[in-house]
Amino acid sequence: MGRILTEKDVEAAVKGGSVYAAGGGGWADHGRMLGHAAVSIGKPELVSIEELDADDWVATAAAIGAPASTTPWEMRGIDYIRAVELLQDALGEPLSGLMVGQNGKSSTLNGWLPSAVLGTKVVDAVGDIRAHPTGDMGSIGLAGSPEPMIQTAVGGNREENRYIELVTRGATAKVSPILRTASDMSGGFIASCRNPVRASYVREHAALGGISLALTLGEAIIAAETRGGSAIIDAIVKTTGGAILAEGEITKKAVVYTKEAFDIGTVTLADGTVLHVMNEYMAVDQNGERVATFPDVITTLSQDGEPLSVGQLEEGMKIFVLHVSKAVIPLASSVKDPAVYPHVEKSMGIELQKYALDMGA
Incomplete structure (x- = not known):
C-alpha cells in the first residue's frame, strides 16, 4: 500500500537525495521548504507504479534552471502546484501521479506539494536514480520522441515582474529549450510539469523505486549522525x-x-x-x-x-x-x-x- 510521507521523511529525502545529486547543485533548503510545506498542509502519498492503473496519467515534476546565488530567482511552493494545474487543464484529464526526472537535494521532493494539495500521488519512480546534466538523460526515452508533448512552466521573481506561466505543446526536443529560456527570463529557476504518459509507460521505462532508495539512504545517514x-x-x-x-x-x-x-x-x-x-x-x-x-x-x-x-x-x-x-x-x-x-x-x-x-x- 501507499506510504503517507511525514515530517521525518523530509530530512531523509533531502539527505539521501543529496548523495544521489552526484555533485549537482540544487538547494537542500529548497527541498526542505517543499517537504515541510507539503507535510504541514496535507498528506502526500508515495505509491509504487503497481498501485496505479495502466492507463492512469503520470507526469514529471521538475525544477528547471541552474540558479546561482547571483541570479534573482524566486520559486514558491505554489508554483509547483500551479504547473500541475496548467498541465491537467491542457490535457483535459486528471493526473494520477507525479514522478521526477532525477534525485537531488530538492528534486526528490518535487512531487510532494502537489500531492498534498491536489491529491496526485508521489510515484516511486525517477527518470534517473542520480542527477545528470541534460534533461534527455532523465526523460525516460521521450527525448527523441516525435510525439507532441505538453510542458508547463511557472514561477519567477515577482518584484521584478519576471513571473511567467507557460504552456507549450510539441516534440520534447523542440519545447524543452523554450522552458530553459523561460527559466532564464524568470530569474534562473522555474517549476515545471511535463510529458504526461500512461502509468504503463512509466513502469516500462523509469527507474522504479528511486524515491524509496533516497529515503532509505537518508534514514541510514540520520541514524549514523551521532557517531x-x-x-x-x-x-x-x-x-x-x-x-x-x-x-x-x-x-x-x-x-x-x-x-x-x-x-x-x-x-x-x-x-x-x-x-x-x-x-x-x-x-x-x-x-x-x-x-x-x-x-x-x-x-x-x-x-x-x-x-x-x-x-x-x-x-x-x-x-x-x-x-x-x-x-x-x-x-x-x-x-x-x-x-x-x-x-x-x-x-x-x-x-x-x-x-x-x-x-x-
Whole structure:
C-alpha cells in the first residue's frame, strides 16, 4: 500500500537525495521548504507504479534552471502546484501521479506539494536514480520522441515582474529549450510539469523505486549522525552498495561555467584521481584508466560525511569519492539510449557512451 510521507521523511529525502545529486547543485533548503510545506498542509502519498492503473496519467515534476546565488530567482511552493494545474487543464484529464526526472537535494521532493494539495500521488519512480546534466538523460526515452508533448512552466521573481506561466505543446526536443529560456527570463529557476504518459509507460521505462532508495539512504545517514563522519560515510557505502574509490586532497580544480549554462571541467586529487564534471560528476579516471562512468553514482563526501556539490569543492580540501556501480541500481531507459550521450561527450571532450552502455560490466 501507499506510504503517507511525514515530517521525518523530509530530512531523509533531502539527505539521501543529496548523495544521489552526484555533485549537482540544487538547494537542500529548497527541498526542505517543499517537504515541510507539503507535510504541514496535507498528506502526500508515495505509491509504487503497481498501485496505479495502466492507463492512469503520470507526469514529471521538475525544477528547471541552474540558479546561482547571483541570479534573482524566486520559486514558491505554489508554483509547483500551479504547473500541475496548467498541465491537467491542457490535457483535459486528471493526473494520477507525479514522478521526477532525477534525485537531488530538492528534486526528490518535487512531487510532494502537489500531492498534498491536489491529491496526485508521489510515484516511486525517477527518470534517473542520480542527477545528470541534460534533461534527455532523465526523460525516460521521450527525448527523441516525435510525439507532441505538453510542458508547463511557472514561477519567477515577482518584484521584478519576471513571473511567467507557460504552456507549450510539441516534440520534447523542440519545447524543452523554450522552458530553459523561460527559466532564464524568470530569474534562473522555474517549476515545471511535463510529458504526461500512461502509468504503463512509466513502469516500462523509469527507474522504479528511486524515491524509496533516497529515503532509505537518508534514514541510514540520520541514524549514523551521532557517531560522526566516518560512521556516516560507512552508512552511505553500505546502504548504496557502493565503495570509496579514492580519498585525498584536491590539488587542482579546473571547472568553468560555459555559455550553455553548464559547469564543465575536472577536479584532480593528490593521488592523480581525476573527476570529470558537467554540472555533476560524470566519470572518474585513475592511472589513465576509466574506473567509473555515468550512469554509475559518483559523489564527493567531506570528512564529516556531507555530500559536496562541485561548487563547494576547493583546492586543499580533503574529500572521499563514492562510487556506486550501475549494476546495483535500477536504470531507466533513457540512460541506456545512445542518443543522450554525444552532446555531453562533445561538451566534455571525453568518451562516456562505450562505458555507459557496456551492461556486462
